[in-house]
Amino acid sequence: MSTAFIFPGQGSQAVGMGKALADTFPAARAVFDEVDAALGEKLSAVMWDGPIETLTLTANAQPALMAASLAAIRVLEAEAGLDLAADAAFVAGHSLGEYSALAAARSFTISDAARLLRLRGTAMQSAVPVGAGAMAAILGLDYDKVVAVAQEAAAGEVCDIANDNAPGQVVVSGGTEAIARAVDIAKREGAARAILLPVSAPFHCRLIESAAEAMQVALADVEVAVPLVPVVANVTAAPVSDPNAIRALLVRQVTGTVRWRESVAFMAGAGVTRLVEVGSGKVLAGLVKRIAREIAAANVSSPEDVAAFAASRQPA
Template identity: 60%
Template sequence: MRAFVFPGQGSQAVGMGAALAAASTAARAVFQEVDDALGQNLARLMAEGPADDLTLTENAQPAIMANAIAALRVLETDGGIRLVDKADFVAGHSLGEYSALCGAQAFDLATTARLLKLRGQAMQAAVPVGEGAMAALLGADYALAEAICAEAAEGEVCQAANDNGGGQVVISGHKAAVERAMALSKEKGVKRALPLPVSAPFHCALMQPAADAMAEALAKAAIRAPLVPVYANVTAAPVADPDQIRELLVMQVTGTVRWRESVEAMVAAGVTEFVEFGAKVLGPMIKRIAPDATTTSLVTMADIEAFAAGL
């Protein structure tokens, strides 16, 4: 069995998608449709930068999605390999869940782009700059990270935001609480605690205003049943019902990205091969969780052609 997976924030880079667009009309069509939906030249920003503008959450989120969907569309259009024929499940890390839903045709591309633009704006606006923080705990399992967060909170927000597996858990919350957690983690035997260069504390209760904004937007968005089940971040379980998808995407804004459990659940369901679109981020993460799994990343035309030839 095979899962198609889609990366999250942090996988953006100036130049992303440019070579693929030069090689394929299918890729160019994706970037043009996203540009038209957003009323901005996101494709040029992706290709040329500046990096600071691309890194802004409201640009990075639709850009990462567009790049991943472009790779998928090239596989489907130029390679003749359809997701519905070759993938048993899809999943995505944080914003990548929207890419997964788009790939499985639960959302159309224009809707996905507009939702992610709004999601990025709402998440950035939810917490004043400097009040929140995130940190990666390396050498900590999820239970230990939760215990550290609970002890460090002291009445503030401090939560496990991303359970990435392989002993990496990202925590999020009020800046002072996250700093307390980082100091405490050393006492608890965590190998390293690294502050992350992010603009807002994602996937914690401080994101509630963004969750409210997404609830309003998703209530108006057309969602179809996906072509294949989607493993949801907040449940680490497959979902196919449009109303449940809508509800889980709202919960995802403040909830933990249960990536380790999602990968473990897909492996338990019989998945032996994971194919990542648009980046080479999730592959190494998956190998730490499921060493026996096969991982492939499709970023370039050569990647896509080699994968299609091997099927």
Template identity: 65%
Template sequence: MRAFIFPGQGSQSVGMGKALAEASAAARAVFQEVDDALGQHLFRLMTEGPAEELELTENAQPAIMANAIATLRVLEQEGGIRLADKADYVAGHSLGEYSALCAAGAIDLVTTARLLKHRGLAMQAAVPVGIGAMAVLLGADLAKARAIAEAAADGEVCTVANDNDPSQVVLSGHRGAIERAVALAKDMGAKRAMLLQVSAPFHCPLMQPAAEAMQAALAEAQVAAPLVPLYANVTAAPVADPDTIRALLVEQVTGMVRWRESVAAMTEAGVDRFVEFGGKVLTPMAKRIAPDAVGISVVTMDDIEALAKVI
């Protein structure tokens, strides 16, 4: 069985999508449709930069989605492959959940782009710059990360944002608490702890204003049942009902991304192949969670052509 998976924020880079667009009309059509939907030259920003503008949450989120969907569309249109025939499930990490839903036909491309632009703006506006922070703990499992977060909180928000794999967990919350967590981490059993270069503390209770903004936006958005079930970030379980999908996307803004559990649950359900579109971040995580699984990252035309031969 096979799962198509989609990366989250951090996988953006200047130059993304350029070679794909040069090689494929299908990719160019995706980038143009997203540009038109947003009323901005996002694709030019993706290919030319500047990097600091691309890294803004409001730009990075739709850019990563556009790149992932363009990669999939090339496979589908030029390889003659249908997602419903080749994938048993879809999943995405944080914003990648929107890419997954778009890929599976639950949300159209224009709506997905606009939702992610709105999501990025709402997340950035939820917490003033400098108030929040995030840190990655390496060599720490979920239990250890929760203990570190609890010890560091001291009355402030300090929670697990992403349970990525057995050796990588991300904390989010008030800057002071996150800095205390970094200082405490090694003594409490983590191998290493580092502050992340992010503009807001994602996936923690401080994002509640953004969750409310997304609840309003999603209430107006057309959401259909996906062609194949989505493994949701906040439940690590499959979902196909549109109203439930909406509710989980809202919950996801403040909730923990249960990626380790999601991959483990998909493996338990029979998935033995994970195909990542538009990035090379989730595949190594999947391999650390499910060492016997096959992981394939699809980024370039060569990757697409190689996948089309074996899928």
């Protein structure tokens, strides 16, 4: 069985995530301590005690989700015998999850990933005035049809494809009026649903170019090692290992499309037969089932999941 590990993005946060792992395993506790120290605050307290409104703030949610994912992967290494270099064909993550994937593969330290994601979240949030941007999920239309919808809706404004998540699930991002037009046009074109998303900024579109510039500066000052296993990059849906290329792709990712459907399809085509979502929630595992039904999908976020993963590695 060829396995890849995948890491969730924003929207998967939940109060209490990672706490059971931290209470049970020293390896998990060490991750949360490292993230708290890197940020100079008790992000772990917000993760475990809330309130959800504070955890959901972009500047908190991004490093918090990384922390939950890295706690889980480090526990798999410490308790279930996982050797990422030997046991994984690829790692990949959805949006901020790409930083989690890189940290899991030792391309970033956990501390650097936490600081980069705090900066990324802050820069993305502040790039566009509140109310000037929006995002919408278009369900039930294929990717090419949504591209045409976005082009018609733009009308001289920004309406970009933010996420190509799965067949029939595409997210558009841009100016508030352009996104409202996209919702109307998508419904006219037969979308099953076209709904505005409750987000605080228009992520993954050209309106947040200033955030990409901020990340370019920050990434230039951070050591990026060759990852233990290739990372399937969001903006190319192809594997990357070169540190300079990793930096460049992370800068492009801020305003570029998260090509998740194609990323999963690439891994399936490369022989991956199991994808393990590591961290909070089961969003990516659910998408995998829609993209490549032949791939087994699992997730690891609790001590029970760690035990199940360990058991799956034992000979029958």
